[in-house]
Amino acid sequence: MTTRQTNIDQNILKLVWNNTNDAIFTIGYDGRILSANPAFTSILGWVQEDFNKHNCFPFFSNMTDEEHKQLLSSFKEGNDIPYYVTKRKRKDGIVLDILASYRAINKGEVLAVGMYKDFTEQMEIQRRLQASEDCYRNLVEFIPDSIFIEKNGQITFVNQPAIKLVGAATAEEIIGKPISQLVPENMSQQFLNRIRESSLSNKPIIEQIYRFDGTHIWGEIITMQIEFKDDKVLQILVRDVTAKKNYQQQLEYLAYHDPLTGLSNRRYFTEQINRELEQDANDSKILGIMYIDLDRFKAINDSLGHEIGDQLLKQFAIRLKESVRNSDIICRVGGDEFLVLLNGLNNKNDAAIIASKLNNESKKPFIINNTKIEISSSIGISLFPQDGIDSKKLIQRSDEALYKAKITRNTYQFYDESNSKL
Template sequence: MITTPDGTIVCETVLTPVCAENEPCRIIVAVMRDITERKKREHELQKMKQRLKASEERYRKLVEFLPEAIIVFNREGRIIYVNIAAVKLLGAKQKKDIVGNFIWKFLYNQAQAPKKMRQRWQKALGVQSSFIEELLRLDGKMIYSEVLLSSIEYGGEPAIQGIFRDVTERINYERQLEFLAFHDPLTGLPNRRLFLDIVSQSIEEAKQTKKGLAVMYLDMDHFKDVNDTLGHEIGDQLLKRFAKRLKENIGANAVPCRIGGDEFLVLFKDIKKRADIEKLVRRLYKNIQEPYKIKEYEIKVTISIGIAVYPADGTTPKELIRRADQALYEAKIERNSYRFYIQ
């Protein structure tokens, strides 16, 4: 370091002795290079690193104990920081189980990762809006998480901060409410509301394909006797077993529905001729009447069925159901039988 009238400069010095042969060295050549600017830059860089470290430490102190899971990852998706809540959210035991992995690893539907996920996340990042993502924890459990992304600087490099909040319970509750709005709570079958929508859609499809449809209206004969003699608990179990057997015996191209009590509807699609319906009904009769073993009871069930065919008997869902109900009324005169609607 040398002090001059203009100030202090920092020099890098190389000393080289100059010696004559067989003489002691009396001359030393000094080569000096001004490295003042380099040292200034190194000093500034060191100060910057210290500021970044202090800033990073402040950031960690700020988010480390937040209840929301914080995950920071770089532009390639590699995770560089997680807080304690994120460790818990992702089913890990410690941070090192997560840090260093790509965020795409925790996407439940990994067939979408990383391209589609990046596109969706980049869009959300641009508008600063939250979205729901299905995540796969390290313990194999799937959860729903609300995600809010923002751009930050971490360690002096551009990064993305994700705030993750577990909303699995809320999503499951909402889906349960949605399911109950369109399904019978006892049997899980579609309810009348959903059935009407399905029939309406199927009619539109039938107009294009020129194929027929049939709506079957059925109820269990003497079901009230089961409730009266064995109790409503046994009656409910019988309805559940009956609905399951009904669904198993109508084929993949049919839709069952429980209206209420012991009354059910079935939509048969792609019907070509009346014989197709009769074949399905006979199979249903045979299998539905096998005894039901519930607790210590063995219950035998018979059914009455009314059938209306599209387009001959009606061209709207309500009309087809009404005509099938009228045919059911005729079948119930004898019971354990089926009738087609007759004008």
């Protein structure tokens, strides 16, 4: 190497030594600091004169003589110490977080070279993040709602209520799994789309959540974007609303069904017949309305009691469902009166066949509490469009036909305008 090249290298090293932001220092075989660059003094406050007074690192706040000897022995054996975060004391007593490393030299009077980087700010940020995370964890563990943290489709955190919600034993059974495991596989993409849309709109959604044991609950889900562990993630809050959902479904059911027989009620029947009339008006199909009444029901109800009467109505409703087609709609009007919407009849005879079958089924004895009860049914029938084109008129005319059937009982009658009582 030429003298010129040597001078260039030394100048470069001098520039680095004097201008780097990291503290660099050399260590002698006796443990003294031989030299330190300006950044060392800038970071820790110690100057070269301070090192002449010590044969141990004065910036080590708690190093014993024995530990110092072990460190020197390690350097003499050629062992380097890679980067690690530790504590170092400034001359004014302030303790800093330092990213430290050492390289064994064992050449000339230099045993090793040390390098320090002030890491106090980075560690303070990390401590704040950790404190923020710890605060978040403590908070979510005490709220009753289930919290799932999701990133890139995977669950990264759950609280105890969430573990209980899905029926898991530990968080490890959930963390690392896709959030879509909460719904059936064929609904996973739709579910992911909905929770992401919810995070943008801030509107809750209601979903069926499947538990580990195969059962499911109804969950109200609120999704929001948050920062967790310095990452942007989705916080998914799930509230069990199964009881509320079941109550709503029960109310909806009761709004359209008869509580005794489970058949549809007059409100539902009217909505359905109006819809069918609107559709069949364009299709030129025949519809039938059967108005049914049980013969002698009042006498049975009065003599045997309302409990027996209710059981009779429930058993008759079963026979009624078995006598009509699956496409037909059955309604309990009230008391012992029923309505049936006969869909898509080919002709008048189709209605007659169904009515005749029901008359025959009604005559078969009913056994209730070991009591044999015999009744029959009377049926009035009106047809669309010949007897009317709206639900009110058709029901009214089937009622008129029923009035005539009740004269002889156990039979059916079609509406006949020429014999109408109105």
